[in-house]
Amino acid sequence: MCLVIFALIFGPRFVLVIWWLLDMARWSATFDTFIVPFLGFLLLPWTTIMYVLVAPGGVTGIDWLWMALAVAGDFGALGGG
Numbered sequence: 001m002c003l004v005i006f007a008l009i010f011g012p013r014f015v016l017v018i019w020w021l022l023d024m025a026r027w028s029a030t031f032d033t034f035i036v037p038f039l040g041f042l043l044l045p046w047t048t049i050m051y052v053l054v055a056p057g058g059v060t061g062i063d064w065l066w067m068a069l070a071v072a073g074d075f076g077a078l079g080g081g
Contacts, residue, residue, distance in 0.1 A: 012045035
């Protein structure tokens with residue numbers, strides 16, 4: 001049980017850091033400032049991952065569904081499922 005909680009808390013944040021280190025150009029194309037991705041790292045990591053994935057081409061159509069699922073995943077992780 002503790003391993004699952006640890007993975008839910010630190011897993012997406014680890015992905016964010018590695019992705020930022022490997023593809024800084026995509027992050028620069030997605031965000032203008034440092035504060036928004038930093039707040040996403042702290043508060044809504046799954047939503048930040050999904051936004052970086054879909055935003056450079058514009059969030060349209062089915063992308064809104066993916067964003068809603070990411071927000072639900074964040075709230076589920078914060079609320080303990």
